[in-house]
Amino acid sequence: MAMARPSHTTTSLSLVVVALVFHWCQFLFETVLEFRQRTAIRKPSPPAALRSIFDETWYKASQSYALDRWTYRLIHSVYSTFETHLVISYELMPRVWNACATWAAASTYAVTPTAKEVLASIAFVFLLTLVSVVKDAPWGAYATFVIEAKHGFNKQTVRLWLMDKVKGLGVACVLVPPIIAAVVASIRVFASSAYAVTLLWAVIMAFQLLMVFLYPNFIAPLFNKYDPIPEDSPLRADIVRLAEKVSYPLQKLYVVDGSKRSAHANAYLYGFGKNKRIVLYDTLIKGFAELNEEDEAAKDQDESRNNEHVCSVLAHELGHWNHSHVIKLMVMSSALLFAQLQGYGLIRDSSVLFEAFGYHDHAALPPKPVLIGLLLYQLFSVPVDAFLGFLSNLVSRAFEYQADQFARTLGYAKELAQSLLVLQQSEKGSLWMDSWYGAYHSSHPEIAQRIDALGVVADSDKDFVQKLKRREVARRSGEDKKSA
Numbered sequence: 132m133a134m135a136r137p138s139h140t141t142t143s144l145s146l147v148v149v150a151l152v153f154h155w156c157q158f159l160f161e162t163v164l165e166f167r168q169r170t171a172i173r174k175p176s177p178p179a180a181l182r183s184i185f186d187e188t189w190y191k192a193s194q195s196y197a198l199d200r201w202t203y204r205l206i207h208s209v210y211s212t213f214e215t216h217l218v219i220s221y222e223l224m225p226r227v228w229n230a231c232a233t234w235a236a237a238s239t240y241a242v243t244p245t246a247k248e249v250l251a252s253i254a255f256v257f258l259l260t261l262v263s264v265v266k267d268a269p270w271g272a273y274a275t276f277v278i279e280a281k282h283g284f285n286k287q288t289v290r291l292w293l294m295d296k297v298k299g300l301g302v303a304c305v306l307v308p309p310i311i312a313a314v315v316a317s318i319r320v321f322a323s324s325a326y327a328v329t330l331l332w333a334v335i336m337a338f339q340l341l342m343v344f345l346y347p348n349f350i351a352p353l354f355n356k357y358d359p360i361p362e363d364s365p366l367r368a369d370i371v372r373l374a375e376k377v378s379y380p381l382q383k384l385y386v387v388d389g390s391k392r393s394a395h396a397n398a399y400l401y402g403f404g405k406n407k408r409i410v411l412y413d414t415l416i417k418g419f420a421e422l423n424e425e426d427e428a429a430k431d432q433d434e435s436r437n438n439e440h441v442c443s444v445l446a447h448e449l450g451h452w453n454h455s456h457v458i459k460l461m462v463m464s465s466a467l468l469f470a471q472l473q474g475y476g477l478i479r480d481s482s483v484l485f486e487a488f489g490y491h492d493h494a495a496l497p498p499k500p501v502l503i504g505l506l507l508y509q510l511f512s513v514p515v516d517a518f519l520g521f522l523s524n525l526v527s528r529a530f531e532y533q534a535d536q537f538a539r540t541l542g543y544a545k546e547l548a549q550s551l552l553v554l555q556q557s558e559k560g561s562l563w564m565d566s567w568y569g570a571y572h573s574s575h576p577e578i579a580q581r582i583d584a585l586g587v588v589a590d591s592d593k594d595f596v597q598k599l600k601r602r603e604v605a606r607r608s609g610e611d612k613k614s615a
């Protein structure tokens with residue numbers, strides 16, 4: 132393409148090459164891990180400790196689900212790696228930025244250069260978000276309506292899926308402009324001071340804390356219905372008793388309608404201080420209830436058994452609270468953010484870097500836009516970010532073991548082990564994980580190791596194993612009926 136642009140110096144060219152090399156190295160490394168994981172998924176039978184629990188039909192189904200997702204991940208990562216390569220080499224982002232800067236420069240809404248930079252940055256993020264929503268839509272639709280549907284997990288309609296996208300964009304329109312304004316302003320106000328980057332860090336932290344309050348109260352209810360568990364239900368009584376036992380200040384107890392999107396199950400504790408809440412997925416409660424459904428005679432007596440399983444999952448979640456895992460993770464991530472922003476501080480005034488990637492100063496705006504500097508910094512922090520991701524998974528897995536041990540000290544070792552098996556069965560989760568792949572990607576240890584660490588022999592309770600097998604047969608015939 133014959134376009135007049137300032138000729139690249141050797142330094143600027145080599146900066147682009149370094150960024151591309153980082154990018155491709157990450158792709159190659161992660162692809163090697165994916166192929167190792169593929170070998171693990173394809174092992175002919177489950178781990179010895181779980182062999183008597185999961186039959187061949189289930190194991191084949193779990194392999195097929197894992198392999199479908201594997202192929203999808205690989206194709207998506209090849210696509211997005213090439214895409215990023217092209218976006219960098221053809222300087223597509225600078226073109227979009229230039230258009231936004233030219234528009235903001237002429238705009239009468241913003242008078243000062245900083246205000247013009249804020250306006251240009253908001254327009255830039257808005258355009259990129261729109262492009263990525265449209266670009267990602269076919270991928271998301273395929274994952275939901277083909278892969279998840281094929282394996283019996285998708286419960287959402289196309290209409291609900293589209294509504295989610297529209298609501299997501301709506302939330303972004305409200306939240307993004309003030310965040311960007313604060314980010315740009317914090318650097319510009321103290322532009323010449325050494326504290327500018329520290330101020331930026333404080334601003335981002337403040338927004339994160341604000342989100343802890345905003346998310347459960349205003350954002351999550353836009354997407355799901357949170358029903359309080361009725362005061363007189365036995366489940367509530369059991370949960371309250373458990374919370375009292377460990378002095379957890381239980382404020383709010385909800386069931387969320389996760390089933391309207393997918394059959395996957397979950398439970399979590401959220402919030403600080405007076406805002407603390409426990410949220411159970413309806414799919415989680417249903418999953419344990421199915422366990423005793425076929426057993427008519429034992430139904431009444433087993434209502435309490437269902438609750439024991441729900442409580443064992445909560446006992447694990449309470450372990451995270453008891454060990455202050457959320458706070459520890461927040462402190463860790465804020466320290467990392469601080470370090471990363473110091474990295475940005477080192478490059479934020481580098482003309483060579485901005486020029487190398489095709490960003491030229493605009494006369495009406497301050498030089499070296501803040502948002503662009505942050506984007507450029509990210510290109511070079513790829514290896515550090517990958518290493519930090521590995522570290523954070525390492526910590527997360529240690530926390531999972533700790534939370535399991537907390538449940539064990541409360542007397543839920545056996546119930547928790549059983550709950551893990553029930554969830555594994557419903558999720559068709561892969562029973563094998565390659566050690567490298569798990570170390571790099573996985574925030575949770577493998578199920579066989581977790582059960583082992585709980586001091587439980589997976590198939591020791593014959594009655595439970597029978598129930599689990601009956602449940603699987605019932606689920607399978609249900610799926611067959613639906614697909615017929």
Ligand SMILES: [Zn+2]
Pocket residue numbers: 447448451531534
């Ligand atoms: Zn956990």
